Each structure stands twice: as structure tokens, then as C-alpha cells.
Amino acid sequence: MKMTAERWQSLTLGIVGIALFLAAWEAIGVNRLAGLTWPPLSAVFQFMFDPTKAQLFIRAMEASFSMVILGYVTGSVVGIALAGLVHVLPVVRPGMDRLASVIHAIPAIALAPLFIVLISREFTGMAIAALNVFFILYVSTTSGLNNSTAGHRDLFQVLGSSRTTRLLRLDLPAALPAVVSGMKYSVPAAFIGAILGEWFGSSRGLGLLMVSAMQNFQIPLLWSAVFIASTASLIVFGLMGLLEQFVYGRYK
Amino acid sequence: MSPVSQTRSPLDWVKTAISRYWGVVGVLIAWQAWVTITGVNSIVIPHPINVVGDLVFNPGVYLANAGQTLFLAAAGLILGMALGTMVAIVAWSSRILSGILVPLGLIFSSVPVVALIPVLARLLGYDVKTVLGIVIIISFFPAFVFTAAGLKSLPPGSSDLFKVFGASRWTRFVHLVLPSAVPNWMIALRLSAPPAVLSAMLAEFLMGKSGLGFLFRQSATEFATERAFGTSVIATVISVLCFTSAVAAEKFINEKWK
Amino acid sequence: MNAPLSSAPATAPEAWAINVDHVGKTFTLDGGKELKAIDDVDIKIGQGEFVALLGPSGCGKSTILRLVAALEDVSTGRVTVEGSNPTALSRAHRLGVAFQDHALLPWLTIRDNIALPYKVAGRPVDDKRIAELLALVGLSGFEKARPRQLSGGMRQRVSIARALVLKPDVLLLDEPFGALDAVTRRHMNVELQRIWSEQRITTLLVTHSVEEALFLADRVIVMSGRPGRIIKEIQVPFARPRSPDVQRTMEFHHLADELTLALEPEGHH
Known part of the structure; x- marks a missing residue:
């Protein structure tokens, strides 16, 4: 893709915006404009890259990110699989749609007690992450599977293809862009799920770090934990965005 | 067949109900079955009937806290949406601002x-106003992003x-740009509604002294399952x-708007 | 407020309603390359005249219409409408336009869509005029309907009613029936011919249909593509109002053949 003047301009403005945001963060912190609980960006960085704290952050990241990954993978697989199922068996679709939207509307905090009992405190985050991801992927995959055009479906009908062949050769490739978009948008949802889960009494993770730092006025630690979680989510989101662009170029 | 020809037969009703709610009902049955079969201690997982009992006999506790949470979530959602819309309009009015803000x-x-x-x-202090502020901030971003695109x-x-x-x-803006953004605005409303309730509860859970989130934390620490x-x-x-x-409002608006 | 429909312009420095004076238009593409859309096009349209611009797609005929509508600026030459800059005319709300895409606002009722030009011009809505126009385009009773409830042909009729509502001095039609099926399109042409014969507004029609151009216009200008140039011009002799039967006369067929031949790319024979 060629970079036009307009694209350069919007890129520059975007970078200026981010720079302004970071500068404002630093300035507010240095001048204590928002009180003692807003540290300058530099102080947060200093704290984050302090070698004596490395062990603390690495352990927390390991705990949280493993829950994110487990939840993300479980949610994606179940979401895509169930979407495929209701696509082949349309009878079950209304009930599945309804269940998915009820699950989506239940606030994660309401499910926490159930998960804590069912699958232990440590894995509650994973379960909430999986549910969040499941909903997004179920919805995007079901709508994606209807993306194949009527003309293409007629073609397969005329060629006498079976339902499964059509699913594999036509509907799934046509659904791929929607699925990948869903996978992109479920990245922050997976992080939210894992962190929330840790707020309900987990003994490890970035979420626990946030809550204990909040309660004990450990301001730089609090901001560092939030910064790490947000940045990690953004990086994965950006990578999925690249994958999305590739898939859109190939399948749309 | 039912003698009243206009209404659908009871069998059709049952069929529709099963096709729509088999999933939800299935999960509830599985829950009850699991509790019964494994015979878990009721301190760990209460029987659904006891939960209903607590709801029926202590409506005051629930109502007061639910009212507060609902109010904070709704007010925060509306204020956040309004703020997001205003910033989106400001961004629309200037190429440079939109290039920076979007x-x-x-x-x-x-x-x-x-x-x-x-x-x-x-940052904002342990306060009810902070709960409201949190909901406003969380509802702000979808409203801004979707309205700006709309x-x-x-x-x-x-x-x-x-x-x-020859329009000025x-x-x-009044006759074309603003109405064009309405469907997107409704999407933002729909997307923000569950997180508004969730974030109000989470804020109450973490630092509140009242509201559903606080009630939840209190009962959890007291093992009042x-x-x-x-x-x-x-x-x-x-x-x-x-x-x-929010879904119904979106549907209603889209019927008029699209 | 509104100028009389077909009187000669008393104050205009020139007699032409639309004067496209040796105009060229060059677009700069994304990669920085330049594309010459039209080159040295000269078109003069008189008061109350109906002129059709005929040409293959991509010949720049829509560009000419967009120049007259003040949607684009010329690269070389000059465009005047009613003796002044086209922008002045649109600012005075004296242009009427209908595009291939009906461009009805989906959230407004049919009545409100037709009333839109009043709102844009900041004038009180004249409900009598709207009712008149709805009757003229055969859509009385559809005031409260919404665009998506109407068929493609009906939507185009609404967009033509909207173009006429302020009694514009100049009417610009950019393939208004281009998206319709052949049968509906022929029907719409008959309707438009009837409506136009009652109002006689200076009109520029852009089309790639030979029959449409011949049936509707007083004069047909044929263009060739890349860059767009005028290659032929014919006067249409049929008296108004024209009945659909005109299209079955020998003369019509002769003229249609002549125009079709002119549209054929060179070296094709």
C-alpha cells in the first residue's frame, strides 16, 4: 500500500496525540495536579524496571497471562465450535443465541461465586475470560458463517455438495474475516476476565497486585500493574489487527 | 387445536419456548442436578430454593442496594454517553482534533x-461519586469512538x-451529520449497558460502602452464601x-432510521 | 424569492443558462499520477433547454455535471450558470439535482425528504407545493412512508420531486434512472418527459442510454472517453409533449442508430 499525504498526516497526528497524552501524564504527575495518587510516567517506568521488582512482576505476569491464554483459547474454541454446530443444526440456534446473550448480560462479578466453588479461586479468572471470549466469537462466527453470498450457496447446491462440504469449502472461508475480527476484539475481553477473576481472592497475578496496591497506597506499584496489563493487551490486540488485515486482504 | 382460531395452539407455544430457552433452562437444571448429586455443603453452594427464600424474606436489603447500583449505572451511562458524544462532535469539527483524539x-x-x-x-477517592465517575469513564470511550465514526x-x-x-x-450538521450518527450511537449504548452495570458493581465491590457490589463482598466475607x-x-x-x-431501543430506532 | 421559470435572464451578462467554456479537468490520483478526465469541453445550454450528455462510462460526463453543480472546480476554462459562478447558484438554493443513487435520507419520511430543500434553505415548508409534486410524480398517499418501504423507481421519483420542490433555475440529472431495470426505466422516462414538459426548466441530463437521451432531450451531446471530449452533437426534432410512440418512429430509429454508431469505439468497423 502506498503512503499518501493523507495517510502520513493521520499517522503524524496519531503519534502527536499519543505523545501529548504521555506528556500530559508526566506533567500532571510532576506538578501533582491530581494529588499524590497520580505519579509521573517516569516514576512508573522507574518502578517497573527496578531490578529488585522484576521477580514480583514476572511472577504476576506469568500467573495472569497463563489465565488469559487459557481462557482465550478455551473461549475461542468453544465459541467457534458452537457457532459451527448451530450453523449445521439450525434447530438449536435460537436457544443457543438466547443462552449466549444471557451469559453475556450476566455481570462477571455475579458468576464469580459459582466459579470459585466449581473450579477454585485460581482459575476463576480463566473461566470469566473464557466466557467473555466465547460470547464475542460465537456472535462473530455465526454472523460470519452467513457471509457467503446467495449466489455462491446456489452454486454449491447445484453442484450437489453436502452440508459439511459446503461448511468447509464455502462458509468457513467466507466467515474467516469475521472470526479473525472477533478474535481481535476478544483480546481485551480476555484480559478483563483474567484480571477480574483475580480480584475475587486469587493469591497471584496482576489483578491481585492492583487490588493490594490500591488498598495499601502503593501508588507506583498500582499504576505499574495497570500499565503492564493494558500494554500487554494492546500489543496482542495490535498483532491480531495485523492478522486481521492480512485475512481481509486474502478472503474479502 | 384451540377453539380460538386467532391464538396459537399451546403446542406451538411450548415448541417456541423450548427452541428459545432450552439452553438457559438446561444450565439451570445442570446446576441443580450437580448440587443434588454431589451433595455439596450448602455453605459452599446454596440450594436455589434457599437463595429464593433469602430474596423473598429480605427484599429491603436487596432493593435499597440494587436501587443504588442501578441508579449509578444508569446515570453514569447517560453522562458518559453525553460526554463521549460531545467530544466526538468537537473532534468532527476539526481535522486536527479528530486526528489527535480518534x-x-x-x-x-x-x-x-x-x-x-x-x-x-x-485517584478520585473512596466515595460513591467515584463509582459514578468510573461508570462515566467506562461508558465514555465506546460513545466517543462510535459517534465519531457515525x-x-x-x-x-x-x-x-x-x-x-447550498446547505450551510x-x-x-443538524439535518445530515447528526442524524447519520444515530444508529452508531445506539450501538454504543447497547455495547456500554452491560459494562456500566458491571463496572458500577466492581467499583462498589472494591471500595464501596453500599450498593450491590458491596453487598456481594460483605456476604462473601461473612460466608452468607x-x-x-x-x-x-x-x-x-x-x-x-x-x-x-438497550437492544430494544436500538431496534426501535433502527426501524425508523435505516 | 424564486426566479420565474423560463423568462430570459434580464441581468445576466450572457444569454446562456449554462456555459461550459473550454473546460478541462485533471485529477491527481493517490500515487501522485495525473488523470485528465475531460479536455477542452465547450457546451452552451440555453434557457429552458433540455440537453443530454451521452457517453460510455468513464468518459467524464459526470465530471461535467459535477462542475456545473459546483461539486468540483475546473482545472482550465470556466463554468458559469445563469451568468455567475455555479457556487453562487447553489448558495442561493437555485439548483435542483437527482443522482443515480437516490440519496434520500433513510430517517425521514417521504414528505420530509421532499421538504428537505426548504429546511436547508431556511424557508418555511410549503405543504401545498409538496402535495402538488407528490401528485405530479404519482406518489400521493405516500407522505408518511419511509424510503426503504418504496421500490427503486418510486425512490427515484421522490428524488426528482425533491429536486423540483424549490422551483430551481437549473435541473441536473446524473443517470437518475441508471440503477433501475429496463421496464421501470422506460416508464420513468415517460413520466419525466411529462413532468418536464409542464415546467420546462433548463436541464442537463447525464446518461449512457441512447433512447433515454433522444426521448427526453432537445439536444444530445455525445462524448468519447479518456480524456472526455465532445465528438458529436445532434438536435432532436420531436415536438413536445412527446408521447411514448415517438420511440417507434423511423426518425427516432435513424437518430438512435446514428448516436449508437458515434458511441462505438473507433477502429471497431
């Missing part, structure tokens, strides 16, 4: 914003049409209500 908005709406709650709680998605050809008719910038599950039920009802009314 990428920031996109970044923030793809960050797990709920994770910001502890930071906001510390203000630019004009019906095909309409932009040329307004130019040929203001007329164009019936109360904890009752709170879950009420929270779910509120959230489902908010979500379905």
Missing part, C-alpha cells in the same frame, strides 16, 4: 478499561446533495434488563 479513543477502547478501576478509585458515515450521495442545495455548515448468590441473581436481572432495553 486514535487515542481507539487505543483506550481496546484497553481492558475495567482494569483501570483500582487506579481511578485511588458522524462520518453519511448516506451515499447525501453529502453532494447538501452541497448542491450548521444546516448540514445465600445472600451472595441472591446478589448475583439481582445483579443478573438488572444487567439483563439494561441490556435488553
Whole structure:
């Protein structure tokens, strides 16, 4: 893709915006404009890259990110699989749609007690992450599977293809862009799920770090934990965005 | 067949109900079955009947806290949407502002914003107003991002049409740009409704002294599992209500708008 | 407020309603390359005249219409409408336009869509005029309907009613029936011919249909593509109002053949 003047301009403005945001963060912190609980960006960085704290952050990241990954993978697989199922068996679709939207509307905090009992405190985050991801992927995959055009479906009908062949050769490739978009948008949802889960009494993770730092006025630690979680989510989101662009170029 | 020909037969009703609700009912049955079969201690998982009992016999506790949470979630959602819309309009009015603000908005709406709650709680202080502030901030980003995009998605050809008719910038804004953003605005409302309830509860859970989130934390620490599950039920009802009314509002508007 | 429909312009420095004076238009593409859309096009349209611009797609005929509508600026030459800059005319709300895409606002009722030019011009809505126009385009009773409830042909009729509502001095039609099926399109042409014969507004029609151009216009200008140039011009002799039967006369067929031949790319024979 060629970079036009307009694209350069919007890129520059975007970078200026981010720079302004970071500068404002630093300035507010240095001048204590928002009180003692807003540290300058530099102080947060200093704290984050302090070698004596490395062990603390690495352990927390390991705990949280493993829950994110487990939840993300479980949610994606179940979401895509169930979407495929209701696509082949349309009878079950209304009930599945309804269940998915009820699950989506239940606030994660309401499910926490159930998960804590069912699958232990440590894995509650994973379960909430999986549910969040499941909903997004179920919805995007079901709508994606209807993306194949009527003309293409007629073609397969005329060629006498079976339902499964059509699913594999036509509907799934046509659904791929929607699925990948869903996978992109479920990245922050997976992080939210894992962190929330840790707020309900987990003994490890970035979420626990946030809550204990909040309660004990450990301001730089609090901001560092939030910064790490947000940045990690953004990086994965950006990578999925690249994958999305590739898939859109190939399948749309 | 039923003698009244206009109404559908009871069999059809049953069929529709089963086709729509088999999933939800199935999960509830599985829960009850699991509790019965494994015979877990009722301190760990209460029987559904006891949860209902606590709800019926202590309506005051639930109502007062649910009312507060619902109010904070709804007020925060409305204020956040209003604020997001205003900033989107400001961004629309200037190319440079939109170039700066829209990428920031996109970044923030793809960050797990709920994770910001502890930071906001510390910044704004442990207070009911902070709960409101948190809901406002969380509802702000979708409203901003979607409205900003909506203000630019004009019906095909309409932009040329307004130019040929010699519309002023203001007329164009009132009669074309603002109405064009309405469907996107409704999407933002629908997307923000469940997180508004969730974030209000989470904020109450982490630092509040009242509200459903606080009730939940209190009952969990006191091992009052019936109360904890009752709170879950009420929270779910509120959230489902908010979500379905947002969906209904979106559908209603889209019938007029699209 | 509104100028009389077909009187001669008393104050205009020139007699032409639309004067496209040796106009060229060059677009700069994304990669920085330049594309010459039209080159040295000269078109003069008189008061109350109906002129059709006929040409293959991509020949720049729509560009000419967009120049007259003040949607684009010329690269070389000059465009005047009613003796002044086209922008002045659109600012005075004296242009009427209908595009291939109906461009009706989906959230407004049919009545409100037709009333839109009043709102844009900041004038009180004249409901009598709207009712008149709805009757003229055969859509009385559809005031409260919404665009998506109407068929493609009906939507185009609404967009033509909207173009006429302020009694414009100049009417610009850019393939208004281009998206319709052949049968509906022929029907719409008959309707438009009837409506136009009652009002006689200076009109520029852009089309790639030979029959449409011949049936509707007083004069047909044929263009060739890349860059767009005028290659032929014919006067249409049929008296108004024209009945659909005109299209079955020998003369019509002769003229249609002549125009079709002119549209054929060179070296094709």
C-alpha cells in the first residue's frame, strides 16, 4: 500500500496525540495536579524496571497471562465450535443465541461465586475470560458463517455438495474475516476476565497486585500493574489487527 | 387445536419456548442436578430454593442496594454517553482534533478499561461519586469512538446533495451529520449497558460502602452464601434488563432510521 | 424569492443558462499520477433547454455535471450558470439535482425528504407545493412512508420531486434512472418527459442510454472517453409533449442508430 499525504498526516497526528497524552501524564504527575495518587510516567517506568521488582512482576505476569491464554483459547474454541454446530443444526440456534446473550448480560462479578466453588479461586479468572471470549466469537462466527453470498450457496447446491462440504469449502472461508475480527476484539475481553477473576481472592497475578496496591497506597506499584496489563493487551490486540488485515486482504 | 382460531395452539407455544430457552433452562437444571448429586455443603453452594427464600424474606436489603447500583449505572451511562458524544462532535469539527483524539479513543477502547478501576478509585477517592465517575469513564470511550465514526458515515450521495442545495455548515450538521450518527450511537449504548452495570458493581465491590457490589463482598466475607448468590441473581436481572432495553431501543430506532 | 421559470435572464451578462467554456479537468490520483478526465469541453445550454450528455462510462460526463453543480472546480476554462459562478447558484438554493443513487435520507419520511430543500434553505415548508409534486410524480398517499418501504423507481421519483420542490433555475440529472431495470426505466422516462414538459426548466441530463437521451432531450451531446471530449452533437426534432410512440418512429430509429454508431469505439468497423 502506498503512503499518501493523507495517510502520513493521520499517522503524524496519531503519534502527536499519543505523545501529548504521555506528556500530559508526566506533567500532571510532576506538578501533582491530581494529588499524590497520580505519579509521573517516569516514576512508573522507574518502578517497573527496578531490578529488585522484576521477580514480583514476572511472577504476576506469568500467573495472569497463563489465565488469559487459557481462557482465550478455551473461549475461542468453544465459541467457534458452537457457532459451527448451530450453523449445521439450525434447530438449536435460537436457544443457543438466547443462552449466549444471557451469559453475556450476566455481570462477571455475579458468576464469580459459582466459579470459585466449581473450579477454585485460581482459575476463576480463566473461566470469566473464557466466557467473555466465547460470547464475542460465537456472535462473530455465526454472523460470519452467513457471509457467503446467495449466489455462491446456489452454486454449491447445484453442484450437489453436502452440508459439511459446503461448511468447509464455502462458509468457513467466507466467515474467516469475521472470526479473525472477533478474535481481535476478544483480546481485551480476555484480559478483563483474567484480571477480574483475580480480584475475587486469587493469591497471584496482576489483578491481585492492583487490588493490594490500591488498598495499601502503593501508588507506583498500582499504576505499574495497570500499565503492564493494558500494554500487554494492546500489543496482542495490535498483532491480531495485523492478522486481521492480512485475512481481509486474502478472503474479502 | 384451540377453539380460538386467532391464538396459537399451546403446542406451538411450548415448541417456541423450548427452541428459545432450552439452553438457559438446561444450565439451570445442570446446576441443580450437580448440587443434588454431589451433595455439596450448602455453605459452599446454596440450594436455589434457599437463595429464593433469602430474596423473598429480605427484599429491603436487596432493593435499597440494587436501587443504588442501578441508579449509578444508569446515570453514569447517560453522562458518559453525553460526554463521549460531545467530544466526538468537537473532534468532527476539526481535522486536527479528530486526528489527535480518534486514535487515542481507539487505543483506550481496546484497553481492558475495567482494569483501570483500582487506579481511578485511588485517584478520585473512596466515595460513591467515584463509582459514578468510573461508570462515566467506562461508558465514555465506546460513545466517543462510535459517534465519531457515525458522524462520518453519511448516506451515499447525501453529502453532494447538501452541497448542491447550498446547505450551510450548521444546516448540514443538524439535518445530515447528526442524524447519520444515530444508529452508531445506539450501538454504543447497547455495547456500554452491560459494562456500566458491571463496572458500577466492581467499583462498589472494591471500595464501596453500599450498593450491590458491596453487598456481594460483605456476604462473601461473612460466608452468607445465600445472600451472595441472591446478589448475583439481582445483579443478573438488572444487567439483563439494561441490556435488553438497550437492544430494544436500538431496534426501535433502527426501524425508523435505516 | 424564486426566479420565474423560463423568462430570459434580464441581468445576466450572457444569454446562456449554462456555459461550459473550454473546460478541462485533471485529477491527481493517490500515487501522485495525473488523470485528465475531460479536455477542452465547450457546451452552451440555453434557457429552458433540455440537453443530454451521452457517453460510455468513464468518459467524464459526470465530471461535467459535477462542475456545473459546483461539486468540483475546473482545472482550465470556466463554468458559469445563469451568468455567475455555479457556487453562487447553489448558495442561493437555485439548483435542483437527482443522482443515480437516490440519496434520500433513510430517517425521514417521504414528505420530509421532499421538504428537505426548504429546511436547508431556511424557508418555511410549503405543504401545498409538496402535495402538488407528490401528485405530479404519482406518489400521493405516500407522505408518511419511509424510503426503504418504496421500490427503486418510486425512490427515484421522490428524488426528482425533491429536486423540483424549490422551483430551481437549473435541473441536473446524473443517470437518475441508471440503477433501475429496463421496464421501470422506460416508464420513468415517460413520466419525466411529462413532468418536464409542464415546467420546462433548463436541464442537463447525464446518461449512457441512447433512447433515454433522444426521448427526453432537445439536444444530445455525445462524448468519447479518456480524456472526455465532445465528438458529436445532434438536435432532436420531436415536438413536445412527446408521447411514448415517438420511440417507434423511423426518425427516432435513424437518430438512435446514428448516436449508437458515434458511441462505438473507433477502429471497431
